[in-house]
Amino acid sequence: MPSPDLTLAEAYADPAVQAFGKALRAAITFEKDYASLIDIESAETADAFADAVRRFLRRNYTSATRPTVGELGSLMSMAKSDRDVRTLRAAIISYGLSRWDKKEEK
Amino acid sequence: MQFYVTKSGLEIFDACRAYGLAQLLQVLAGGESEPRIVDSGGTFLITMCVRPETRDFKASNQWVALFATGYWKHVFLTYKAAWKDQSGKVKDSLQKSAFQVIDEAEKNGLPVTFGAGFALPGSLEPVGFKGLKGLTGGSYSEGQTEVDEFNWALGCLGAVVAQHYKIQKAQGNKWEYFVSVPIPSEVGFSNFQKIRELVYNTGLNYTGVRNAAAHFAVLLADAVRELAEGNPFFPVRFSNLLCFSLFQSGQQFKPSRGDVANLGALIDMALQRPTETGAMFDTWNYLFSRGSVKGNEDLAEAITELVMAPSLETYYQHARIFNRYVVDKGVKPENLYTPEALKEVMHYAKS
Numbered sequence: 001m002p003s004p005d006l007t008l009a010e011a012y013a014d015p016a017v018q019a020f021g022k023a024l025r026a027a028i029t030f031e032k033d034y035a036s037l038i039d040i041e042s043a044e045t046a047d048a049f050a051d052a053v054r055r056f057l058r059r060n061y062t063s064a065t066r067p068t069v070g071e072l073g074s075l076m077s078m079a080k081s082d083r084d085v086r087t088l089r090a091a092i093i094s095y096g097l098s099r100w101d102k103k104e105e106k
Numbered sequence: 107m108q109f110y111v112t113k114s115g116l117e118i119f120d121a122c123r124a125y126g127l128a129q130l131l132q133v134l135a136g137g138e139s140e141p142r143i144v145d146s147g148g149t150f151l152i153t154m155c156v157r158p159e160t161r162d163f164k165a166s167n168q169w170v171a172l173f174a175t176g177y178w179k180h181v182f183l184t185y186k187a188a189w190k191d192q193s194g195k196v197k198d199s200l201q202k203s204a205f206q207v208i209d210e211a212e213k214n215g216l217p218v219t220f221g222a223g224f225a226l227p228g229s230l231e232p233v234g235f236k237g238l239k240g241l242t243g244g245s246y247s248e249g250q251t252e253v254d255e256f257n258w259a260l261g262c263l264g265a266v267v268a269q270h271y272k273i274q275k276a277q278g279n280k281w282e283y284f285v286s287v288p289i290p291s292e293v294g295f296s297n298f299q300k301i302r303e304l305v306y307n308t309g310l311n312y313t314g315v316r317n318a319a320a321h322f323a324v325l326l327a328d329a330v331r332e333l334a335e336g337n338p339f340f341p342v343r344f345s346n347l348l349c350f351s352l353f354q355s356g357q358q359f360k361p362s363r364g365d366v367a368n369l370g371a372l373i374d375m376a377l378q379r380p381t382e383t384g385a386m387f388d389t390w391n392y393l394f395s396r397g398s399v400k401g402n403e404d405l406a407e408a409i410t411e412l413v414m415a416p417s418l419e420t421y422y423q424h425a426r427i428f429n430r431y432v433v434d435k436g437v438k439p440e441n442l443y444t445p446e447a448l449k450e451v452m453h454y455a456k457s
Contacts, residue, residue: 007456009453028433097429097448098447
């Protein structure tokens with residue numbers, strides 16, 4: 001039986017997506033890491049998504065907001081199909097649209 | 107008391123007839139009772155607690171005010187300077203036969219007789235325009251759609267009451283009209299009038315009719331939320347928002363594209379979770395407002411698509427473009443989504 005598709009709200013609420021979303025938001029705001037944003041936005045398949053995440057982690061390996069290995073594993077386990085990837089990338093970039101405390105995050 | 111408006115199949119015209127009859131009943135009842143419009147499938151049902159009595163129309167301030175409004179000019183746009191004669195005809199017709207109309211609505215549901223001599227104004231219902239409306243049957247021209255006098259007069263009155271016109275300059279020093287009308291599902295007429303006061307005179311510079319309709323849908327749902335004051339059973343529900351545009355071709359106006367927005371989903375959210383949805387509407391209003399500025403059309407298009415056709419794809423486009431503005435051009439923190447509002451947007455995108 002095929003597994004049901006991941007929904008946007010489920011993906012957004014997931015702790016691993018939250019960790020990546022907040023880390024991307026901080027990387028863009030404080031480090032001007034626009035390349036990672038473009039990489040994640042343009043990922044259409046599970047492989048491309050894994051590549052984009054890998055590059056993002058390499059660019060931000062010293063960052064205090066860097067997600068953990070466990071969170072990385074959890075995120076990758078959710079990216080099973082192309083539709084899941086589209087849902088995950090939408091959920092990750094959504095963290096940039098909500099209000100947050102820049103001082104606290106820094 | 108129950109009155110019926112049998113649907114003819116012309117959706118905008120049918121909704122305008124229902125609004126028109128509700129308005130006429132309210133005037134005749136002298137404000138003592140509130141008409142309520144309910145969509146019951148093949149008919150619009152209009153209920154009143156009291157039986158309307160004979161009234162002197164000249165003594166009714168509401169009636170006088172209705173015919174003093176400049177909205178008639180928009181309804182009879184294609185008549186140019188003769189719009190005053192047409193509004194006068196509507197007034198005379200309804201004053202002369204108001205009780206005949208009401209009796210007919212009570213007994214037979216005012217079925218529309220097509221081809222009965224009264225031309226449907228094109229700015230009321232695009233089907234009213236000349237031109238082919240179906241398969242050609244040997245003839246390549248078709249005249250204006252004509253209906254009977256009672257339904258024509260009620261439709262025109264309803265258009266003045268319920269249609270929203272946004273007029274803006276188009277290319278080549280010409281004008282274009284964006285017309286929208288909310289289709290009632292269950293509407294208390296007094297509440298509808300309050301909503302009308304709140305939102306019908308607002309508007310921005312839009313990129314097209316879809317953009318105008320999407321913003322109007324958000325404004326309507328927000329007004330319902332505001333008036334409901336937390337009551338999830340507030341008796342104002344619209345099913346859809348129908349819209350179409352008219353453009354100037356030479357000296358004449360012609361119909362252009364039309365569309366439908368699902369207003370029901372927005373209103374349900376606004377009534378069930380008013381605080382979160384209110385915060386969502388605040389951000390959406392900001393997006394429409396910023397998108398109305400030259401150079402920001404991508405923002406306007408993205409939020410329009412999300413409102414008109416909610417899906418993961420339209421949500422993603424909106425998130426991607428909004429994120430660009432946050433990163434590149436700057437957005438004040440108060441214009442970003444609250445975490446609760448963002449969850450509502452995701453909920454809407456799923457609907």
